[in-house]
Amino acid sequence: MTDPTQTDAEQALAADLLTLRQANPPDAAFSADLETRLRAVIAARATSNPVVFSSNGRTTARSSHIRRSTRIVGIAASLALVVLLFLIVPALRTFAQDIIRQIGGILITDAPSPGEEAAKEWERVASTPALFRSDEPPDNAAQAVLQSTSGAQINAVVGFSVYEANNIEGRPPFGMDFYQIATREDSNLVIFRYSWYGNQVHLVEMRADDPALTPIWNRDPALPQGEAVTVRGEPGLWFSDFTLNDPQFQAQVDELKTMTGGAVKNIKLLTWREGNQAFIIQSYTFTLDLLQIMADSLSTVPDSRQFSSLWPPLTDAELTEQAGFPLYAPADLPDHYYLLGRYVTTLNGVKTIVFDYRYITPGWFADFLFHSDQLVLCQIFSSETYSLGLGDAVLTDVLVNNQPGVWIEQWARGAMFYAPALKETLGKFWDYERANVLVWETGGYTFTLHNAGALHLVDPGYIYEQTLPHLSQHDMLRIAESVAPVNNITP
């Protein structure tokens, strides 16, 4: 390449680099072998069995596009499961462990990490038909009302909701339902519903009784058509008092608190309810003709940062009162991190104040990033103790404000689970979610600071891995050393 701004030396270097490139083509044998393998995958996909309905209504084989959509659902669901397992698994570990370090109330042991436990559990559940079972929707399942105006033309659309299902370790209970509607060219229609309660995975497959029924959800002409809006450059629709019902797929939901945005971005369909607000984002790459909504009223377009508002805003005094001990907070945060929420909960059986920060990623999907505990500060009383399995992570001793602490690198705090269909081609359907963790003690309180760098996001058109920058040990220490009591509030 030539560029008038380049010097002769730079142009010569560019030319040499091009020569270097040309001198190192892909090896022919490698190229041919890879092509053969990839063609085999495609050929297998092209000849896969179509969807077949058995007499009991279960799908016995699925078309390939349904499998792929299932993957999207599975990955989306997995992120929620990561958080869930992160909360419950440590408490389940009761076997003997060798203590490597003790920092305040936290015993760091050689036990498997939560991610390792979660992956093992997932393998067990997924390979045990009795656990991976079909079920009818529970009474408190979220409502998913889907409408198709073009029926068989739609490949797949997913709607999913977060709702309260059960109570785990005192944390505000929640579960997740994932609805997928998929149609095939011959107008059959299948809905998959996945529900996660704790570590139980339920799969419900429902179907239209008769392909001739498609489209089974016709938009009621009397229903409002929505008001066109633009949200951050994206076309959207606002609906008020909009409800679509179909008895076959209706359930009741008590509270719908949040939506995870990445998958929504992918499926071009967003609905969530907070303060009786609902929002639908419209597809911009293909015609949106499925809608999922439950709303009482709509007022203003919410700030997109509210998408992940899991927790109501609490004052310092309210947090302190709930925790029963003084509140500490960091004064120094790295660039691009902002507070997503803070709350008091019980983690690992210990009352904990949690500050949850989110990294603002560059690019258009920043507003739709999955909530994924990217930077989390936890504070407990040092008199309370719990153990933290190190797993395969690497531990280093550090000083935080001249007090002993530990730096844990690449800790598998959770596992990302993909839908089982992915296993067919990749041979594996989970991966670790790794975080770097700093543990230290200050003023009689023990703190952990987690930073997760890798996230799996769903991008338009494909699933893709987004890697956020891990904060350096230096940055994490800087945050830790800025943690100090807030306002001297006492409970």
Next chain:
Amino acid sequence: MPNRLPRFEDGTDDETLAQQASCDPDAFSLLYHRHLPRVYNYLLAHVGNVQDAQDLTAQTFMAVVERLPAYRSQNQFVGWLMSIARHKLVDHFRRHHDHVPFDVLPPHSLDTPPPDEAVEHQLQLEAVAAALQTLTPDRAEALTLNLFAGLSAAETGQIMHKSEDAVRMLVHRALRDLRERLAYEVKP
């Protein structure tokens, strides 16, 4: 590997092929042969060894095959493809921790060719890869996408979310930095 591709011409555009490739091996093969060199050379420039480059290339195309059914034509197949390759690369470095920290190496600590040999200007792959890792990520990325993946400034900018002018500037600075890191001089 088939020797003939019956239903697609060599000139068939990427978008048409991509729409068919999820279930048509012939369409995929055309795409594959068209873009394999750019993906491979881009990865090779970053990792500096054939084995890793091949592994990452395989991972990239496996991901492409996985994601093709959901690919929506946006007239940017190359950008989509290279984004996948980039993420595989980032993931590789994240997992292996084998990259040279940005400010660790002094400019002349790399394996530069012996100055008294006739191959003075014959760049060594490993040295270039190591030197690239001492550049700022944007510069290294612009350079590898532009020179090794053979993307235009516009295509590179599309991937990096930068203007063409910004890409050209990044490439220019990358070459300047690389020249310094490699102690590269113009042969008289």
